[in-house]
Amino acid sequence: KxxxxxxxxxxxxxxxxxxVNDPPTIxxxxxxxxxxxxxxxxxxxxxxxxxxxxxxxDDDDTVIGLPFNLPSTYMVNVxxxxxxxxxRGIIGLPPRKYLAGLxxxxxxxxxxxxxxxxxxxxxxxxxxxALSHVLFSPEQKRFSTxxxxxxxxxxxxxxxxxxFRRTSQQLFIPNTTFTDNWATHVQTISFQIxxxxxxxxxxxxxxxxxxxxGVLQTHEDIPFVFCQNKSFPCSLELNDPDSNPRQDILSLxxxxxxxxxxxxxxxxxxxxxxxxxxxxxxxxxxxxxxxxTFLREALKHMQIVFLQHWHGHSRLYVSISDAHGATxxxxxxxxxxxxxxxxxxxxxxxxxxxxxxxxxxxxxxxxIAA
Numbered sequence: 430k431x432x433x434x435x436x437x438x439x440x441x442x443x444x445x446x447x448x449v450n451d452p453p454t455i456x457x458x459x460x461x462x463x464x465x466x467x468x469x470x471x472x473x474x475x476x477x478x479x480x481x482x483x484x485x486x487d488d489d490d491t492v493i494g495l496p497f498n499l500p501s502t503y504m505v506n507v508x509x510x511x512x513x514x515x516x517r518g519i520i521g522l523p524p525r526k527y528l529a530g531l532x533x534x535x536x537x538x539x540x541x542x543x544x545x546x547x548x549x550x551x552x553x554x555x556x557x558x559a560l561s562h563v564l565f566s567p568e569q570k571r572f573s574t575x576x577x578x579x580x581x582x583x584x585x586x587x588x589x590x591x592x593f594r595r596t597s598q599q600l601f602i603p604n605t606t607f608t609d610n611w612a613t614h615v616q617t618i619s620f621q622i623x624x625x626x627x628x629x630x631x632x633x634x635x636x637x638x639x640x641x642x643g644v645l646q647t648h649e650d651i652p653f654v655f656c657q658n659k660s661f662p663c664s665l666e667l668n669d670p671d672s673n674p675r676q677d678i679l680s681l682x683x684x685x686x687x688x689x690x691x692x693x694x695x696x697x698x699x700x701x702x703x704x705x706x707x708x709x710x711x712x713x714x715x716x717x718x719x720x721x722t723f724l725r726e727a728l729k730h731m732q733i734v735f736l737q738h739w740h741g742h743s744r745l746y747v748s749i750s751d752a753h754g755a756t757x758x759x760x761x762x763x764x765x766x767x768x769x770x771x772x773x774x775x776x777x778x779x780x781x782x783x784x785x786x787x788x789x790x791x792x793x794x795x796x797i798a799a
Contacts, residue, residue: 455616474561523562628755629669648768695735
């Protein structure tokens with residue numbers, strides 16, 4: 430009789446493969462957004478419809494054997510690239526309350542082709558908060574262009590190796606020459622800034638007595654240079670947020686008339702013959718065309734010559750228009766006082782009858798006004 434009982438022994442060995450030095454991954458809800466250049470600054474998470482998240486499969490927050498509890502440390506760099514215009518000022522650091530526990534650096538571009546760069550170093554939870562609150566500011570001085578401005582926000586994240594961290598809780602900006610061998614991931618977010626034409630502006634700023642604020646004063650028969658009046662200093666500011674001050678042509682209209690009427694009470698005359706060019710005048714309306722730089726300089730050499738012996742309340746109207754028809758305007762009261770006018774004699778009676786040898790008071794027979 431044979432015993433045919435067999436016993437089989439099995440042994441199981443589980444092998445767990447853990448990720449080592451895999452690059453982190455940057456997650457965004459959208460990689461494209463459009464804004465207008467007249468919008469106020471916004472947070473990135475508002476433009477991307479959600480917070481920016483970074484995931485790392487081999488996050489080593491719990492490392493056994495270290496003499497201190499040092500969380501995983503990451504460096505994130507945010508920059509602007511490929512913009513058609515100067516990228517400086519488009520992105521900005523988050524408010525201070527979102528930077529707690531992080532080491533931060535910001536580099537400004539040195540020329541028109543360079544861009545802002547923001548570096549954030551610290552643990553991922555704090556980087557998530559700061560990165561989502563990076564400011565994007567489309568409101569810039571865009572010299573007159575009808576093209577939409579396109580560019581990209583480049584976000585790059587590095588997993589900083591443990592041996593590059595200091596032996597304390599203080600975080601630091603690593604030397605970027607060592608980042609070539611670090612695990613990294615890049616996310617690019619494209620943007621488009623649509624141009625919105627904004628009107629030029631005219632602003633009178635007077636520094637005279639508060640009782641006469643917003644009022645210019647002069648005397649008749651004296652040419653008035655309103656941008657160089659030392660007794661009642663008043664500046665006239667011309668601006669256009671969309672134009673190139675040295676290239677784009679604007680139209681400046683000057684008008685002087687009675688305060689409550691359209692009566693023409695004077696005319697404009699350039700002090701310098703260089704500013705007679707590009708000028709057309711009809712009655713009391715004076716029009717000058719030129720760049721913003723030219724118009725600002727022309728105002729410094731412009732005088733108002735009132736009608737001879739005219740005095741009273743007048744109003745100076747100034748408006749400026751761009752090539753698209755957008756207009757800005759302002760006006761100011763200009764009081765003209767009488768100056769060295771001859772006295773006048775007015776008699777109500779044309780003929781006076783006097784009795785011979787009888788004194789008569791002239792005031793009983795006529796009225797004299799002086």
